[in-house]
Amino acid sequence: MPDPPRILVVDDDADTLLLLEEILTKEGYRVRTAEHAEAALSLASQEEPDVVVTDIQMPGMDGLALLAELQRRLPQTLVVLATAFGSLKTAVDGIKAGAFDYLGKPFVVDDIRLVVRRAIEHKRVINENAALREQLKERYRFDNFVGSSAGMIAVYKMIARVAQSDSTVLIQGESGTGKELVARAIHANSLRSAGPFVAVDAGTLAESLLESELFGHERGSFTGALTTKKGLLERAHSGTCFLDEIADISPTLQSKLLRVIQEREIRRVGGSDPISVDVRILAASNKDLKGLVDAGKFRGDLYYRLNVVTISIPPLRERADDIPLLAQFFAQKYGAAQGKPAIGISADAMDLITKYVWPGNVRELEHVIERAVVLTPHPVIFPEDLPEALREKPIADSQPRSGWVTLDQLERDYILRALAAHQQDQAKTADLLGIHRKTLQRKLRKYGLAEAGAIEEGSTADEAAVEQEESI
Numbered sequence: 001m002p003d004p005p006r007i008l009v010v011d012d013d014a015d016t017l018l019l020l021e022e023i024l025t026k027e028g029y030r031v032r033t034a035e036h037a038e039a040a041l042s043l044a045s046q047e048e049p050d051v052v053v054t055d056i057q058m059p060g061m062d063g064l065a066l067l068a069e070l071q072r073r074l075p076q077t078l079v080v081l082a083t084a085f086g087s088l089k090t091a092v093d094g095i096k097a098g099a100f101d102y103l104g105k106p107f108v109v110d111d112i113r114l115v116v117r118r119a120i121e122h123k124r125v126i127n128e129n130a131a132l133r134e135q136l137k138e139r140y141r142f143d144n145f146v147g148s149s150a151g152m153i154a155v156y157k158m159i160a161r162v163a164q165s166d167s168t169v170l171i172q173g174e175s176g177t178g179k180e181l182v183a184r185a186i187h188a189n190s191l192r193s194a195g196p197f198v199a200v201d202a203g204t205l206a207e208s209l210l211e212s213e214l215f216g217h218e219r220g221s222f223t224g225a226l227t228t229k230k231g232l233l234e235r236a237h238s239g240t241c242f243l244d245e246i247a248d249i250s251p252t253l254q255s256k257l258l259r260v261i262q263e264r265e266i267r268r269v270g271g272s273d274p275i276s277v278d279v280r281i282l283a284a285s286n287k288d289l290k291g292l293v294d295a296g297k298f299r300g301d302l303y304y305r306l307n308v309v310t311i312s313i314p315p316l317r318e319r320a321d322d323i324p325l326l327a328q329f330f331a332q333k334y335g336a337a338q339g340k341p342a343i344g345i346s347a348d349a350m351d352l353i354t355k356y357v358w359p360g361n362v363r364e365l366e367h368v369i370e371r372a373v374v375l376t377p378h379p380v381i382f383p384e385d386l387p388e389a390l391r392e393k394p395i396a397d398s399q400p401r402s403g404w405v406t407l408d409q410l411e412r413d414y415i416l417r418a419l420a421a422h423q424q425d426q427a428k429t430a431d432l433l434g435i436h437r438k439t440l441q442r443k444l445r446k447y448g449l450a451e452a453g454a455i456e457e458g459s460t461a462d463e464a465a466v467e468q469e470e471s472i
């Protein structure tokens with residue numbers, strides 16, 4: 001068990017001291033008290049408290065002077081100022097001078113708990129984030145990647161291995177797993193790094209547009225082709241062309257692409273002369289390309305040309321170890337951009353982040369952290385700064401993180417949540433769910449959620465109603 005956090009309370013009023021001592025001791029902290037600032041300073045130098053809660057108005061040395069002295073002697077200690085309502089300006093001056101927060105007097109017990117909890121959490125986060133930052137700096141980075149899981153290390157190794165060759169690479173992975181990042185890293189570590197990197201998203205363009213984007217067109221080749229335009233494959237000459245969502249391209253374009261790879265030349269739309277291009281092709285798909293070949297939906301010969309080497313990026317839910325590092329990385333990145341460079345993530349928020357299944361993978365995580373950094377008024381991201389989806393209880397904690405649960409588990413969890421939202425009132429909950437109360441009770445029994453004796457047996461008529469309802 002780690003030592004309990006240490007709190008020092010300073011107030012010239014003995015009753016206030018007693019009250020704060022009692023509340024904070026109940027919270028599990030080790031609490032010391034002092035009746036004036038001088039006593040507080042001598043206790044603080046022995047104890048090195050994590051948090052000092054001090055009254056501002058005290059005879060002799062006041063709370064603000066104590067704050068200044070504590071900052072000089074014990075810069076790691078956080079100070080919370082307590083002030084009578086009406087003298088808020090002094091409290092604000094205190095915050096500007098470096099106090100962590102302030103409490104209004106007379107005290108609201110919940111506020112005391114919350115502010116002290118936040119201060120402790122802040123200290124813990126600062127320490128933990130410093131450690132995570134070190135890890136990020138040291139071992140767990142490769143180019144712009146963050147992640148130290150076995151799955152990502154295998155990806156880094158593959159990138160290093162294929163980068164220097166000129167072979168075509170197929171990058172497979174769900175949406176948002178970092179396929180483009182892999183393509184960029186291959187290019188950056190290749191002999192072509194001085195040449196251009198051109199990315200094309202084949203999934204978003206209509207076929208005719210994609211063709212002219214890729215191959216270019218001659219002037220007058222179609223209505224609107226007012227000038228001759230070089231295609232992206234031509235523009236990628238001496239560099240790399242990254243074709244994202246390759247599964248989406250039409251059969252015609254598939255055969256044209258095959259020719260580019262085999263013959264290293266292209267023909268512009270409306271042009272007759274072949275133009276030779278020196279370009280390395282990297283392709284990506286979030287679909288199972290081999291499966292599409294087997295189903296006759298993607299050319300087998302193109303697949304084998306693209307698939308000289310495959311790099312498979314595991315979904316984020318299969319590399320949960322990377323989640324805290326990534327979350328911290330994005331907090332730093334967006335914190336710096338927002339002028340909040342020291343922003344951290346609280347333990348309970350990190351817990352939610354780590355448990356979530358992340359269907360949108362790293363891109364989704366990045367957006368969630370960016371949003372939280374913007375929204376939070378604190379130097380720490382708390383659970384309430386995260387979207388609802390993360391704060392909902394995971395459907396079944398015991399389930400593998402495949403994203404799927406059985407319908408029974410889904411129903412069980414849904415019922416539990418509905419009951420919780422209606423203070424366990426079964427009649428209301430049944431009504432909300434659109435089922436008979438007896439049906440709800442039977443389901444509770446089925447899932448082992450009914451307390452013995454809590455549910456009365458239904459009459460025959462009731463049961464009949466239930467059966468009828470269920471067969472609908």
Ligand SMILES: Nc1ncnc2c1ncn2[C@@H]1O[C@H](COP(=O)(O)OP(=O)(O)OP(=O)(O)O)[C@@H](O)[C@H]1O
Nearest residue numbers: 144145146147174175176177178179180181362363
């Ligand atoms: N391991 C990682 N470390 C740091 N950032 C990452 C990592 N993986 C992905 N990202 C970031 O996540 C976002 C999504 O990545 P990227 O666009 O490469 O995914 P993708 O697989 O190509 O997505 P899509 O299939 O939707 O095109 C980008 O902002 C990228 O920088």
